[in-house]
Amino acid sequence: xxxxxxxxxxxxxxxxxxxxxxxxxxxxxxxxxxxxxxxxxxxxxxxxxxxxxxxxxxxxxxxxxxxxxxxxxxxxxxxxxxxxxxxxxxxxxxxxxxxxxxxxxxxxxxxxxxxxxxxxxxxxxxxxxxxxxxxxxxxxxxxxxxxxxxxxxxxxxxxxxxxxxxxxxxxxxxxxxxxxxxxxxxxxxxxxxxxxxxxxxxxxxxxxxxxxxxxxxxxxxxxxxxxxxxxxxxxxxxxxxxxxxxxxxxxxxxxxxxxxxxxxxxxxxxxxxxxxxxxxxxxxxxxxxxxxxxxxxxxxxxxxxxxxxxxxxxxxxxxxxxxxxxxxxxxxxxxxxxxxxxxxxxxxxxxxxxxxxxxxxxxxxxxxxxxxxxxxxxxxxxxxxxxxxxxxxxxxxxxxxxxxxxxxxxxxxxxxxxxxxxxxxxxxxxxxxxxxxxxxxxxxxxxxxxxxxxxxxxxxxxxxxxxxx
Ligand code: GLU
Numbered sequence: 001x002x003x004x005x006x007x008x009x010x011x012x013x014x015x016x017x018x019x020x021x022x023x024x025x026x027x028x029x030x031x032x033x034x035x036x037x038x039x040x041x042x043x044x045x046x047x048x049x050x051x052x053x054x055x056x057x058x059x060x061x062x063x064x065x066x067x068x069x070x071x072x073x074x075x076x077x078x079x080x081x082x083x084x085x086x087x088x089x090x091x092x093x094x095x096x097x098x099x100x101x102x103x104x105x106x107x108x109x110x111x112x113x114x115x116x117x118x119x120x121x122x123x124x125x126x127x128x129x130x131x132x133x134x135x136x137x138x139x140x141x142x143x144x145x146x147x148x149x150x151x152x153x154x155x156x157x158x159x160x161x162x163x164x165x166x167x168x169x170x171x172x173x174x175x176x177x178x179x180x181x182x183x184x185x186x187x188x189x190x191x192x193x194x195x196x197x198x199x200x201x202x203x204x205x206x207x208x209x210x211x212x213x214x215x216x217x218x219x220x221x222x223x224x225x226x227x228x229x230x231x232x233x234x235x236x237x238x239x240x241x242x243x244x245x246x247x248x249x250x251x252x253x254x255x256x257x258x259x260x261x262x263x264x265x266x267x268x269x270x271x272x273x274x275x276x277x278x279x280x281x282x283x284x285x286x287x288x289x290x291x292x293x294x295x296x297x298x299x300x301x302x303x304x305x306x307x308x309x310x311x312x313x314x315x316x317x318x319x320x321x322x323x324x325x326x327x328x329x330x331x332x333x334x335x336x337x338x339x340x341x342x343x344x345x346x347x348x349x350x351x352x353x354x355x356x357x358x359x360x361x362x363x364x365x366x367x368x369x370x371x372x373x374x375x376x377x378x379x380x381x382x383x384x385x386x387x388x389x390x391x392x393x394x395x396x397x398x399x400x401x402x403x404x405x406x407x408x409x410x411x412x413x414x415x416x417x418x419x420x421x422x423x424x425x426x427x428x429x430x431x432x433x434x435x436x437x438x439x440x441x442x443x444x445x446x447x448x449x450x451x452x453x454x455x456x457x458x459x460x461x462x463x464x465x466x467x468x469x
Contacts, residue, residue: 003035005191006184007061008077010042011053014241015060017294018195018225018233021259025222026193027066028260028282037066038187039073044081044179060242063252064259065275080183084174087182087212088135088167096211097167098122099133117163135168137207145203150191150220151287157203165204177201181208184217193220193284197232220284223263226291233294247329249322249358250299254306258299262292272305304356315352316345319361332362334369343368346451350443364442368452373438373460380434388431389468391421395432396461405454407446414446435464 007023009015030037041057043049054074062068091097100122111119118136127133140159147155167178174182180201184192199221209216225233233240245255257272264287266273310318323339325331332339344365351364367373398413411425418428429445436449436457449457 001190003030003033003190004038004188005030005035005193006038006040006187006189007066008040008042008180008183008194009057010045011049011057012235013050013053013056014235014243015057016233016235016240017242017245017259018240020060020064020242020255021225021262022193022195022222023061023066024064024256024259025220025282025284025287027071028279029191029193029220029284031279032282035190037071038075038189039071040075040077040183040187041073042077042176042180042183044077044176056243060246063246064242064256065252075183075187077179077183080179080186081174083186084179084182085168085172088172088174088178091137091167091208091211092129092135094211095138097135097137098125098164099127099129100136100164101127101130101133101170118165120164123164129172132170134166134170136164137167137204137211139164139204139207145206147202147206148218149202150193150218150285151223152199152221152289155199155202159203159207162203162207167208177204178208181205181212185209185212185214189217191220192217193222196221196224196289220287221289222287223289223292225262225294227294230291230293232291238294239296245299247359249360250303251306251310251318251358254299254303257306258302262294263288263290272302300356307355307358308353310352312349312352316348319344319348319351319358322359322361323365329359332369333366333374334371338369338371340369343451347443347448350447354443363439367437367439367442367448372463373436375434375438375464376440379438379440383430383434383440384464384468387421389465391417391423391428391431392435392461392465392468394420395428396458396465399454399458399461402454405450407444407450410446410449431464432461436460 005026007026009019027037029035039061041054043054058068058074088097102118102121107118107121108114110121122136123138139162143159145157145159147157149155165177166175168174202219202221206216227233227238231237235241242255253275256275257278260278260282261271264282265271266277266281307315320326321329323332323344324336347365347368351361355361355364394417395414398417399410402409402413414428414432415425418425430440433442433445434440436452442448
């Protein structure tokens, strides 16, 4: 039997990191089993659907390494509506489902409770189809539904505790539970690997598989992803959109490595490992069923390591969207013609060891490409003290006299200027850095000045000096 798994996102306008994790787990499982990965877009909620959202899913998957053309699909749930309706009709005709026209208020009036489920009132009243009548599944009164779950063992649900749930609404449209089962069935899905949030649906869905006469799939409910307060990651509260991480300059390699560590770890106490090791060693059965903490700080640290591990040329390439304003990323603060690839290449190795996400390249190198540095006023006030004017005057004079404009000479020259005033290099550097880059922190100063060049450096230092009059 060929293993067939699917990833079945609902388009919601962004791609949740938890979804990306499930997609990767499906992807690896299919690969390991010599199986097929199917992408199905669950787009039946027509009111909440936009074509660009589907495009967003495809491009997010592509970014994370599940590239277009390398899987089956995308299929669209909405295109299978006929099958969903036919299955509902089959369940009705075989007596496994019945019509009911109770409103929620009717049920509450009878049961006296807001919380209990449906009381089975219409089970045997023989109501036929009709406008406003929902179709309910007749759950067995006895026995239990045993779900075979690769991660959770055999969660067992007593059938008498499962209410007669709705499978088609009053307007005849099948609900998610049924559509999802019918699609899995028609697409020959053998393993359903999805988020734990769906576990409460699983016994109901398995009953539907049974009632439709098809062997249910093997399930694997991967752990819910939580924030530092152990709350389920939510798009209102947490940064959950994969696209947001991508646009901030997380590397796809770091992201997918990190996502795979949610509930699982490679051998030998390692966390940062090549993707091939993960593909090799990952075992769905070993995934820890407890909630998985999505630790943004750790992800950031991971990303920094991945950035440092890049060959410099790749690092330079990877920074391009932030430097040249391509793609969906915010344009840089300088004009495109001011960008100087050679100057960037000269400082890139210095920047590479200092940034954790690629977007941080901009504040580190903008001084090279802006006509004048943008002075951060807080940095200015903090740094420019009594004596800064004198220091800048002396530094300008000393730099003007330099024969060779290189980091070494710049450093020893400024060191001497400071020493004459009883200042250590750190204190001497600070006003020069703010004058030239506008900031108190950044790349090593003397290398920066070397790349910026004599003329621009001196112009900026003189301008800063004038401000101090
Ligand atoms: N469309 C569902 C969701 O995005 C997935 C259902 C499933 O994986 O079975 O939550």
